[in-house]
Amino acid sequence: QVQLVESGGGLVQVGGSLRLSCAASGGSFSNCAMGWFRQAPGKEREFVAGISWVGGSTYYAESVKGRFTISRDNALKTVNLQMNSLKPEDTGIYYCAANYFDSNWDVGAMDYWGQGTQVTVSS
Numbered sequence: 001q002v003q004l005v006e007s008g009g010g011l012v013q014v015g016g017s018l019r020l021s022c023a024a025s026g027g028s029f030s031n032c033a034m035g036w037f038r039q040a041p042g043k044e045r046e047f048v049a050g051i052s053w054v055g056g057s058t059y060y061a062e063s064v065k066g067r068f069t070i071s072r073d074n075a076l077k078t079v080n081l082q083m084n085s086l087k088p089e090d091t092g093i094y095y096c097a098a099n100y101f102d103s104n105w106d107v108g109a110m111d112y113w114g115q116g117t118q119v120t121v122s123s
């Protein structure tokens with residue numbers, strides 16, 4: 001069982017930056033592919049960024065490529081999402097998720113979820 005707790009959300013102006021963090025406990029973090037997802041009001045949850053459990057390969061939604069960077073620290077059991085050049089359409093609740101031994105970024109494929117952190121980008 002992996003527990004995930006997100007932090008770092010908040011209100012930011014267009015063009016600004018935020019850094020989200022996800023702290024994991026329990027389970028075997030180093031064997032988990034880790035992802036960030038988001039859900040805007042009235043919309044389905046969507047994949048934002050992911051990082052594999054071995055080799056550190058990264059994956060991004062087209063809408064955030066070049067603006068967001070995902071990273072992980074297996075010793076600290078954390079995964080971070082650096083978000084730059086934020087846009088109003090980046091607004092939503094951001095969720096951290098874990099998937100054992102599988103870099104499958106479908107929402108239904110993730111094994112564990114955090115409670116989410118709100119990101120609001122104002123224009």
